[in-house]
Amino acid sequence: MKLVVRVKLLPTPAQAAALETTLHACNEAATWVAQVAFEKDVRRPLGLRKHTYTEVRQRWALGAQAAQHAIKKTCDAYTTLRANLRSGRYGRPGTTRHTRASGKPVTFRPEAAQPYDDRMLSWQHEARTVSIWTTSGRLKGVAFTGQAEQLAVLAAHRQGESDLVRQGGKWFLIATCEIPENALNAHPVGFIGVDLGIVNIAATSDGERHSGRRVNRKRENDRALRSKLQKKGTKSAKRRAKKYAGKEARRNKDINHKISKRIVAEAERTGRGIALEELTGIRERARLRKPQRTTLHSWAFAQLGAFLAYKAKRAGVPVIYIDPAYTSQECSQCHHTARGNRPSQARFACTSCGFVEHADHNSSHNISHLGWMAWVRGAQSTAPALTLIA
Template identity: 85%
Template structure:
């Protein structure tokens, strides 16, 4: 199982200047290679290397490995772009957005992340330093820092490439780690159903609710402040708006990490699996009034589901996704489905058998039931291939 560990670099001013010059050179070279790939219609690394490798080394003074990584980064970017075009992310062929995305070469920001392999980067875990290649030569004794748990994972399980990144004035190394998985529990005693929502971020079939009311009030205040700053339009206002947006994203991620950790721990303790709704396409399916749209589209449901599945995989807890249709309208006792079963957002009253329950808990019972049926029928536990450990 792959995890990504991000550690903070602590370079001196001289070291930081060398790292900045290196990123700029690598990204300038990648942007030029992307133009060549676009003009010559060459998108494979080996073919593009024949057109660009020698000039990149001579023109930008990059080492052999750095030049190859810049070329491969260009090809990977075109592969991602083509996949997004095929999947309709830029609209249908012929639309302005689709034509604009497909009709120009890719460009890279001057400080876009650059991959490093073990020939270009070495770690000294005991000293908490790295030796890293730059355009000014090999730079040694660059300090790094991070949480003890992350650093232990990094020292024991790092494999493959690491990315040098510069974000909001801070230097990072983002390393890929191969984590051994716990044996999957192939004989769960049942499933813990998890209903994801907005008023309650997550409600489980055990009766636990992770309320989102105070969080949503805080997010509404943040959105109002960002809207005010955006209307002001000055440079300082834009900087502040960006700062508040980043703060909200970090807060959401922290909340999702805590909720997913508790749910997985409970499932592992009781020997159960976890059942989740398949919410793919929910943003397109759901029709809401305008004031509600921002709340729906801004909360990272997919991130919470991803955190649940990768933490479950580490713990050997099986996870299944079930059809989300009518889980909120179906009675968990008699399975009668009726829109009138849910007279309010929080209240469920079955029109057939009279069963009364909190609406989110009723949904979570239905999800748990569907999860067990799916498991019996042979559904496989799934988890994301790559997740950021922060």
């Protein structure tokens, strides 16, 4: 499986200036290539190369590989745009947003990521330095740093391209690593059901709850502060608002990493799989009051699901997705389903058998059961046909 590792570069002022000039040149060239692709309606690398390669090399003094990557990056950007237009991310055809997105060439920020292959970038892991191509010549001995675990993964499993990017005035290399996967546990003894929510970020069928109350309070305070700064409108206020937004995103990512790591570790230890709700359309399905909508729409449900999926895949833990319809209204004991079973957000009380439980735990038990049933049906469908002997 593929995993990305981000390491921080520690260039000298002279090296940083060379990297900045290179990144600006590559992205300026890619923006020009995107304009040519739009005007000539050419979106494939081979065809676009015929129209742009020579001028890119001469006009921006890019090396052969850098010019190739600038062209390929442009084609990839148009492919992504086309997929987003088809999926409806920019609204329906004919709407203002759809027309604006499809009616102009793609542009690249001056500090957008630039791909580097092994001809342009080499790693010296013991010395923790890289040798990297720039428009000013090849820079040798550019130091990098990172967490010990990440650097070990990088040294052992790095493959393919790495991206040079500048974020917040700091330089990073984002490297792709091919991580070996553990053999999938084809005979799980059960499934841990995971119910995702707002008040409790994740509740498991083992009785564990990852509360989101403190997180939500902190996020509300951050949103209020950002709103105040945005209304102020000064440059310093906008800079602070951007800083707080990045801080919140990093905190949410860290929380999702910790929750997913803990759930996957428990599933691996006990020989079980993980059953998750199908997250597609979760924001459209939810019916919340207006004050709660911001909290719902700003939480990274997809990120948490992705973290659970890739950590489980790496550990060999099977993951199965189930339809979440009525899991919050169904009794996990007698399976009676009614809206009246949920008298409040946190309480579940079955009107048929009288079973009482925390609502999120009851839902997680239903998810666990549905996950096991789906797994059994899948195992039966792939089993060889029986041969009857008279």
